[in-house]
Amino acid sequence: MSIKRYGTEGGKGTGGQDLPFARAVEADGWLYVSGQVPMINGEVVAGNIIAQSEQAIQNLLAILSEAGYGSEHVVRCGVWLEDPRDFSSFNAVFRKHFGEHPPARACIVSSMVVDCKVEIDCVAYKTPSS
Numbered sequence: 001m002s003i004k005r006y007g008t009e010g011g012k013g014t015g016g017q018d019l020p021f022a023r024a025v026e027a028d029g030w031l032y033v034s035g036q037v038p039m040i041n042g043e044v045v046a047g048n049i050i051a052q053s054e055q056a057i058q059n060l061l062a063i064l065s066e067a068g069y070g071s072e073h074v075v076r077c078g079v080w081l082e083d084p085r086d087f088s089s090f091n092a093v094f095r096k097h098f099g100e101h102p103p104a105r106a107c108i109v110s111s112m113v114v115d116c117k118v119e120i121d122c123v124a125y126k127t128p129s130s
Contacts, residue, residue, distance in 0.1 A: 049086035053093040073124040079107040
């Protein structure tokens with residue numbers, strides 16, 4: 001099995017903290033993308049659930065693209081919302097990006113480690129290149 005790691009430098013979290021994990025790991029066509037929150041350069045974007053969902057999904061899609069995958073390759077997403085009242089608004093943003101190729105998904109309400117409203121991760125698959 002071949003394994004490739006993306007973003008092993010870990011990037012920066014809130015307060016400039018070095019993150020101890022890869023943004024994504026690819027293994028034999030499977031891509032596991034770490035949870036993405038609505039951050040740009042280590043700072044959570046201000047805004048409501050729509051703005052934060054858009055940024056978190058954009059971060060996820062950027063990692064997919066870096067690894068050569070697209071939203072059509074996403075098999076499953078995990079979503080964490082801080083407030084259950086944001087479910088409908090989050091779904092509208094999610095549908096905008098995954099509507100043509102909806103993945104399986106779990107969505108739970110949870111306290112966030114970072115001061116934000118949403119986190120999303122995913123697993124994607126495409127046939128490995130020879």
